[in-house]
Amino acid sequence: MRDPFTRRRTRRKSDSNPYVERSFQHPGRIFVFEDAVADIAAVRNLLVGQDIYCDLGSGSGAHLLGLGQQNPDASAFGFEIRYKRSVRTVEKAVRDGIDNVFVLRVDAGAIDQVFPARSIKGVFVNFPDPWAKQKKTKKRMMQAEFLDVLGNMLVPGGFVALKTDHKQYYDWFLSQAESCKTLSVTQAVEDLYSSALLGGNIATEFERLFVSKNMPIYYAKLMALER
Numbered sequence: 001m002r003d004p005f006t007r008r009r010t011r012r013k014s015d016s017n018p019y020v021e022r023s024f025q026h027p028g029r030i031f032v033f034e035d036a037v038a039d040i041a042a043v044r045n046l047l048v049g050q051d052i053y054c055d056l057g058s059g060s061g062a063h064l065l066g067l068g069q070q071n072p073d074a075s076a077f078g079f080e081i082r083y084k085r086s087v088r089t090v091e092k093a094v095r096d097g098i099d100n101v102f103v104l105r106v107d108a109g110a111i112d113q114v115f116p117a118r119s120i121k122g123v124f125v126n127f128p129d130p131w132a133k134q135k136k137t138k139k140r141m142m143q144a145e146f147l148d149v150l151g152n153m154l155v156p157g158g159f160v161a162l163k164t165d166h167k168q169y170y171d172w173f174l175s176q177a178e179s180c181k182t183l184s185v186t187q188a189v190e191d192l193y194s195s196a197l198l199g200g201n202i203a204t205e206f207e208r209l210f211v212s213k214n215m216p217i218y219y220a221k222l223m224a225l226e227r
């Protein structure tokens with residue numbers, strides 16, 4: 001519920017997560033989507049001519065912040081459902097003076113409601129939850145239908161890039177991409193760190209952990225098809 005005057009969320013007794021309250025300390029940087037219409041309008045006001053990158057499931061923000069720093073003239077938007085990770089990301093951005101990074105605390109599936117079609121230069125999906133059990137694969141984020149949605153969100157020459165430690169997820173992702181009408185696979189490697197594609201890579205929190213255990217990082221890039 002929102003306070004009608006401040007529009008801030010009023011605290012409920014059941015709220016035990018301190019990051020919910022902290023998320024409201026960064027208006028214009030974290031969009032919590034309790035008022036989706038207002039947040040979509042506010043995000044769209046930020047889109048003034050610059051390149052847009054999205055990081056779906058941005059976690060605690062290492063990749064998103066690196067993306068903002070690597071592309072100072074672009075805007076980088078993280079989609080992250082967890083309050084704690086969203087708040088941590090934006091607190092680090094504020095601390096380090098990275099002004100072009102924003103977090104949408106909302107399901108990544110809302111991307112086509114937030115951004116106009118053909119507006120995004122790059123979508124990054126880093127170490128998505130693998131939902132490894134056979135019965136749970138329907139919960140995976142990168143279903144073929146969603147890839148088609150993402151393809152429609154991209155500017156000409158735009159891309160979707162995936163990194164994962166999970167071989168089955170990687171194989172499954174490539175099979176989803178095969179039936180996709182808006183994107184095509186242009187790069188796919190089973191060990192990013194011993195490939196020529198590592199240049200410019202921004203490591204995520206999960207990635208640092210897997211690399212420290214000498215695990216291979218699977219990487220694939222899909223480019224928007226001409227329409």
Ligand SMILES: C[S@@+](CC[C@H](N)C(=O)[O-])C[C@H]1O[C@@H](n2cnc3c(N)ncnc32)[C@H](O)[C@@H]1O
Nearest residue numbers: 057058059079080081107108126127204205206
């Ligand atoms: C395994 S973690 C990876 C985090 C980060 N990308 C990294 O590589 O360090 C997956 C993240 O995706 C978030 N997530 C899962 N499903 C999501 C969804 N549908 N929309 C937005 N975020 C999601 C989780 O809360 C979690 O932070």
